[in-house]
Amino acid sequence: MFIYYLRLAMLSLRKNILLTSLMITAIGLGIGAAMTTITVNYLMSADPIPHKSDRLFYVQLDNWDPNSPYQEPNEPPDQVTWLEATNLMAAGKAFRQSAMGQSTLIVEPNRPEQKPFVTRVRMAYADFFPMFDVPFLYGSGWTANDDLDRRLVVVLSKATNDEVFGGVNSVGENLVMEGRSYQVVGVLDDWHPRPKFFDLSTGAFNLPEDLYVPYSLKESLELPSTGNNNCWQPVSEDTFQAFLQSECVNSQFWVEFEDPDDQYEYLAFLDNYVAEQKKLGRFPRETNNRLSNVMDWMENQEVVAEDARMMMYMALMFLIVCLLNTVALLLAKFIGRTGEIALRRAVGASRRTLFAQHLIEAGLIGAAGGLLGLILAWLGLKGINGLYGDQINGLTSLDPNMIALAIGLAVISTILAGLYPTWRACSVPPAGQLKTQ
Amino acid sequence: MLKMNNISKVFRTDVVETHALRDFTLHVEEGDFVAVTGPSGSGKTTFLNVAGLLETFDDGDYLLDGQSVKGLSDSQLARLRNEKIGFIFQSFNLLPDLNLFDNVDVPLRYRRFNAAERKRRIEEALEVVGLASRMRHLPSQLSGGQQQRVAIARALAGQPRFLLADEPTGNLDTQMANSVMDLLEQINKEGTTVVMVTHDPLLAQRAQRNIFVRDGRVSEVTSNADASELLHKTAQVG
Ligand SMILES: Nc1ncnc2c1ncn2[C@@H]1O[C@H](COP(=O)(O)OP(=O)(O)OP(=O)(O)O)[C@@H](O)[C@H]1O
């Protein structure tokens, strides 16, 4: 029977190509707009590390100006100082922990034909790699001892290894940067968590850095901070040590627990720590420490931009307008068919059968509209990509979930749009329409 | 077989009430060929629609094949229409986008026969009306008489017990009307009960019984089995 209805639907859709294409276009446009914005929102709010996002916590401590909060109403700073970064690392109270920050280094390749180039560097601790499940192609991360010893070790991204070493296993090789020779201990596989949750302060959807070195080198080599740096009072003198000892925040601090409940113990530790620091004259504000797991942190940092959300609501409104349009067109189509409906009823079609027949027709229009919408969404995402480029890297691809959602949304909404016209069509009495032509 | 007792049917609009049927009582036996005549607006079509379960009625009893049709659900009524009743309308009412085969197929689809069974019945029905060779044609490619034959094939394909025809020859010229009438007679001879509304007294006389409807009531019933035979004979002699 389903096949029969499909055949009837095809016949009827072919009969009035103009009306059919109008309906398909209306739905296609609505779905296209909705899917484009839904995809962007969906990818923005995706869980970048689903199996442990509830065990990874971002640390915030409030060392800010006693007279005004970092951000209203009473938000602690979104990064920590060098002092806290190193003190909390030294305490080592969590299962895993890593302070981290961003810097740059100039690579001087061995091959003479290659020119030196600037790389974006992530300074981190040994735990960074196991904490965030960073995939390795060759070798591994460095050790905690390397951190303590401030050894010149480096982990390369796949792209950097391709560029400098032609993609071969470079573990054990030396990489010269700014006159110093670093030993390569590991090469990453492709790695692009979206959002780049471990450091949202430097563009939530940027690519991760080109290479990784121990955070402890920041002090010994005086590596500059290139990420966000915020200070509430001027640095006492213009020296690197003074900068490190200042209340300027420029590092992120992540901890991993074996059990999410361990956060309470850790928070108590942080409160204690701040109490100790207060005795030294620091932390003039009321204690305001905070631990946020990955999803809460992304929420707090408004990874899904407000305007992206607005765009999505507007696109959904547009979809509703398109559907209302479809309701009108379907109504016209079905009401123009009362003669046929009456005849079918007379020869034995029940209301229910006719209902099925017409809903299948509506569903078919929906499926076609959904396909068109997918194509439009794909084009729309390409367009967005063209406009914003790398800034939203990887946010503009349609995955199978989204494709299923698009088709499902189209079919379901068209069937919903078809309900009223179908109901009208089926309430045609079997007699009455049959007397005259 | 078809028993209507004191059926009444009122059409109500905002301004008027029309009593289309009042105290309408009629029994049609299995195998009958009944012709219904009467002035325009007397209620003939309304009677046929009630008989064919296309229209409800306000009062009285109606037994179809021994079963009371009061209070049946929409799908039960649809099923009865599908299995027991074949309709023929004055304006043929073929579906213009479907070819003859698919037109005759419509009631069989709702009967849920398998494909082979449907094919067999469609071909047989079109054979009976002499249009088997035109199966893939569209209705618009046929003459009026041929279209009405397709409608008859559609009514026959489900092998209904009752054939209800509302002025089946009303849109046809005399010659085509006669051939359609021949077909109905042949179908009746093979056991199908036929009820036909007509304005044509000559055609009406070919039925076994004539019912005259006036003001929504059966006002006269004449049996003319002999008359019809007489008519045949004179026609042949003449
Ligand atoms: N759907 C309806 N709504 C209101 N009144 C109706 C409706 N159908 C029929 N009638 C009225 O009921 C009465 C009987 O109509 P019906 O169609 O049964 O007459 P008829 O005998 O078939 O006439 P004709 O020979 O012209 O076809 C008429 O007065 C008609 O106006």
Ligand SMILES: [Mg+2]
């Ligand atoms: Mg009539």
